[in-house]
Amino acid sequence: MNMPPSGLPARSRKLYARRPDIFPRAIDGFYRRLKWIVMAVTLAIYYVTPWLRWDRGPYAPDQAVLVDLAHRRFYFFSIEIWPHEFYYVAGLLVMAGIGLFIVTTTVGRAWCGYACPQTVWTDLFLHIERAIDGDRNAQLRLKKGPWTVGKIGRRVLKHASWLLVGLVTGGAWVFYFADAPTLAYDLATGQAAYVAYATITILTATTYIFGGFMREQVCLYMCPWPRIQGAMLDERSLIVTYKDWRGEPRSHGVKRSDDSGDCIDCQACVQVCPVGIDIRDGAQFACITCALCIDACDQMMDRVGRPRGLIDYATLEDCQAEAAGAEPVPVMRTLFRPRTLAYFSIWGAVGLAMVFALGARTRLDLATAHDRNPLWVQLSGGDVRNAYTLKIRNMESRPRTLRLAIEGLDHGVMWDSLSDAGSAGRAMAFSVAPDQVEARRIYVRAPGRGPATEDFHFTISATDGSPDRAADGARFDRPETQP
Amino acid sequence: MTDRKIDEATGVPTMGHEWDGIEELDNPMPRWWLWTFYATIVFAIGYCIAYPAIPLLERATTGTLGWTSHRQLAEETARGQAARASTLAALAKVDIATLDPSSPLMQAAVEGGRAAFKINCAACHGAGAAGTRGYPNLNDDDWLWGGSRAEIHQTLMHGIRQPGDEATRMSQMPAFGRDGILKPQEIQDVVSFVRTASHQEKPGASSGRGAALYAANCAICHGADAKGGRAFGAPNLTDAIWLYGGDREALTATVTNARYGVMPAWDKTLDPATLNMLTAYVHSLGGGE
Numbered sequence: 001m002n003m004p005p006s007g008l009p010a011r012s013r014k015l016y017a018r019r020p021d022i023f024p025r026a027i028d029g030f031y032r033r034l035k036w037i038v039m040a041v042t043l044a045i046y047y048v049t050p051w052l053r054w055d056r057g058p059y060a061p062d063q064a065v066l067v068d069l070a071h072r073r074f075y076f077f078s079i080e081i082w083p084h085e086f087y088y089v090a091g092l093l094v095m096a097g098i099g100l101f102i103v104t105t106t107v108g109r110a111w112c113g114y115a116c117p118q119t120v121w122t123d124l125f126l127h128i129e130r131a132i133d134g135d136r137n138a139q140l141r142l143k144k145g146p147w148t149v150g151k152i153g154r155r156v157l158k159h160a161s162w163l164l165v166g167l168v169t170g171g172a173w174v175f176y177f178a179d180a181p182t183l184a185y186d187l188a189t190g191q192a193a194y195v196a197y198a199t200i201t202i203l204t205a206t207t208y209i210f211g212g213f214m215r216e217q218v219c220l221y222m223c224p225w226p227r228i229q230g231a232m233l234d235e236r237s238l239i240v241t242y243k244d245w246r247g248e249p250r251s252h253g254v255k256r257s258d259d260s261g262d263c264i265d266c267q268a269c270v271q272v273c274p275v276g277i278d279i280r281d282g283a284q285f286a287c288i289t290c291a292l293c294i295d296a297c298d299q300m301m302d303r304v305g306r307p308r309g310l311i312d313y314a315t316l317e318d319c320q321a322e323a324a325g326a327e328p329v330p331v332m333r334t335l336f337r338p339r340t341l342a343y344f345s346i347w348g349a350v351g352l353a354m355v356f357a358l359g360a361r362t363r364l365d366l367a368t369a370h371d372r373n374p375l376w377v378q379l380s381g382g383d384v385r386n387a388y389t390l391k392i393r394n395m396e397s398r399p400r401t402l403r404l405a406i407e408g409l410d411h412g413v414m415w416d417s418l419s420d421a422g423s424a425g426r427a428m429a430f431s432v433a434p435d436q437v438e439a440r441r442i443y444v445r446a447p448g449r450g451p452a453t454e455d456f457h458f459t460i461s462a463t464d465g466s467p468d469r470a471a472d473g474a475r476f477d478r479p480e481t482q483p
Numbered sequence: 484m485t486d487r488k489i490d491e492a493t494g495v496p497t498m499g500h501e502w503d504g505i506e507e508l509d510n511p512m513p514r515w516w517l518w519t520f521y522a523t524i525v526f527a528i529g530y531c532i533a534y535p536a537i538p539l540l541e542r543a544t545t546g547t548l549g550w551t552s553h554r555q556l557a558e559e560t561a562r563g564q565a566a567r568a569s570t571l572a573a574l575a576k577v578d579i580a581t582l583d584p585s586s587p588l589m590q591a592a593v594e595g596g597r598a599a600f601k602i603n604c605a606a607c608h609g610a611g612a613a614g615t616r617g618y619p620n621l622n623d624d625d626w627l628w629g630g631s632r633a634e635i636h637q638t639l640m641h642g643i644r645q646p647g648d649e650a651t652r653m654s655q656m657p658a659f660g661r662d663g664i665l666k667p668q669e670i671q672d673v674v675s676f677v678r679t680a681s682h683q684e685k686p687g688a689s690s691g692r693g694a695a696l697y698a699a700n701c702a703i704c705h706g707a708d709a710k711g712g713r714a715f716g717a718p719n720l721t722d723a724i725w726l727y728g729g730d731r732e733a734l735t736a737t738v739t740n741a742r743y744g745v746m747p748a749w750d751k752t753l754d755p756a757t758l759n760m761l762t763a764y765v766h767s768l769g770g771g772e
Contacts, residue, residue, distance in 0.1 A: 372611075373609075373611030377769065379624050379723065381722065417769070448723065
């Protein structure tokens with residue numbers, strides 16, 4: 001934080017710092033092309049995914065990725081997740097978190113620089129701005145210039161284009177939550193749910209504001225990740241570095257002397273920076289390591305005939321080694337060190353555990369609730385009856401015929417509320433609708449003489465030859481005083 | 484407290500407080516906060532005009548919208564009733580005895596009956612319909628007057644031993660001891676026979692004598708096999724269910740003084756839909772026939 005110059009009246013000092021205008025200059029180079037590719041891939045994933053189809057048979061939606069909030073189901077290709085299995089999503093979030101740890105300790109803030117939606121969309125907005133207003137200098141001129149018809153026209157065109165991108169962004173988001181072709185038709189004909197339009201409006205507004213106005217401020221002030229990454233980086237993490245031992249002292253073009261470093265103070269690295277920092281000030285948390293300053297500086301070094309890499313991806317350790325004239329640490333030893341291996345093992349362990357859990361999970365489930373009032377009913381024949389509400393979950397998207405059986409409780413027989421006591425038996429078969437929870441009221445009858453409380457199990461098993469099986473413990477109660 | 488001075492770094496006056504060298508500056512409130520505060524004042528004025536707000540001597544101001552919590556409740560209740568109206572109308576007309584048990588209307592009837600039971604019937608039969616001594620358990624498979632939906636409906640409509648209701652369930656057990664029909668020893672013999680019939684005692688001389696007394700005095704209602712007679716609401720004496728207890732003492736009291744359980748005739752109080760719903764619910768408890 002700057003202190004006010006001593007001569008200035010203290011009252012004039014503002015505690016609020018206005019955002020300086022940033023007009024990044026266009027640049028071409030290796031990292032710029034890499035960013036183009038990443039942008040194309042990430043945007044393609046975002047826009048195409050909801051339109052992918054995946055056949056799940058006649059009883060389930062055929063959208064490959066679908067978050068069906070109304071029916072509380074989440075479909076991801078061959079995986080279907082019910083609300084009670086939300087821990088898989090938690091597992092994915094854990095993996096995403098640790099994945100960011102791995103990326104950060106090895107290649108630094110690569111996520112921030114290339115793949116983060118905020119970066120991708122800001123980049124997109126910057127390109128639109130340059131296409132309409134021209135490059136950095138033209139934009140600066142336009143901003144200072146008077147409000148002519150041309151300027152107003154350009155401004156209108158720019159904001160309209162941004163809003164259109166916002167609309168397309170928000171518009172694509174809702175397709176993840178409903179059948180995409182149907183929703184697209186409904187949206188176009190004005191028949192879609194009110195919430196779809198509201199979501200699109202909100203996301204259009206956030207995209208427009210985040211990409212058009214807030215830009216790097218989101219990274220600086222809103223996102224927790226840069227702060228966490230500050231603690232994650234170490235001397236062996238790749239960061240964008242200005243090699244001051246090579247660049248200093250800087251020289252201004254003609255005034256070069258033998259003492260001068262390689263930096264010609266052309267400001268190219270500052271002008272291309274989308275967050276408006278000077279990388280020559282050293283590593284700083286505002287830097288998202290987009291590496292555009294490397295492209296800019298390399299171009300300049302080529303022009304003045306100096307070796308490339310004055311600004312470069314390097315670890316702090318390598319920088320020091322290079323400054324001292326020593327060999328840099330081999331890349332393999334930078335990537336594979338105890339810390340990254342530890343992260344990778346945790347990441348892999350969580351992933352493997354999830355894969356095993358997904359592979360071993362049974363798509364049948366059974367939950368038993370014993371009637372409490374009354375706990376037991378004395379029958380005229382001397383037997384005692386207990387009643388249970390069974391909830392049977394068929395989590396597969398096909399109807400299934402299941403066999404319900406009693407394990408334990410000698411001489412106990414059961415029937416359900418839709419049949420009569422005469423059909424009682426140790427097992428019964430019934431069908432469950434696809435992807436449904438079926439509630440059944442089950443009566444169990446057992447001899448009146450016996451322990452006041454007896455534990456047994458209800459089991460359900462598939463009758464189609466699959467080994468799917470589920471069981472739930474239950475308890476049979478009798479009167480305490482028996483004749 | 485009075486040590487107000489100008490803060491050097493910012494030029495802002497201090498409030499004059501100091502805690503361990505930390506002083507509070509007299510900065511104005513942030514503008515967004517101030518405008519939000521003004522907006523709440525404006526809102527409050529509007530609210531006081533539109534809604535009941537200011538308490539006066541007799542009552543509070545009523546507000547121009549005329550809103551009251553009572554009226555809101557009445558409106559919401561009316562909306563709920565309107566939503567149920569078609570189902571209730573159908574339930575009022577339907578013949579509950581022949582309604583398909585798996586139909587949605589029957590499901591609605593059972594759920595509606597569950598609620599109506601808690602209000603009208605739970606006082607005697609218990610919240611779980613398990614009854615208690617003198618009040619039958621409606622979950623079991625033993626019915627005094629019949630457990631089919633038609634019979635349950637009949638019992639519900641006209642009650643048991645309700646004077647003035649022609650169709651009420653009516654029967655009267657003689658008070659064999661109090662009215663001197665049987666001598667105390669004979670009553671003990673009858674009790675012995677009943678306990679033998681229900682397999683609580685081994686046959687003996689007393690039960691042998693009781694068998695003859697039973698045939699002469701009791702069989703006309705309870706049946707020659709002692710399995711009861713539903714035409715008279717006479718309980719089955721051979722089963723494991725005893726409304727007033729099956730031990731010797733309770734049986735002696737029953738034979739001596741007789742029992743006359745009563746139940747209200749609910750067609751005087753409840754509408755046809757509710758009676759149908761209660762029938763469906765009681766029948767669904769597990770013992771329905």
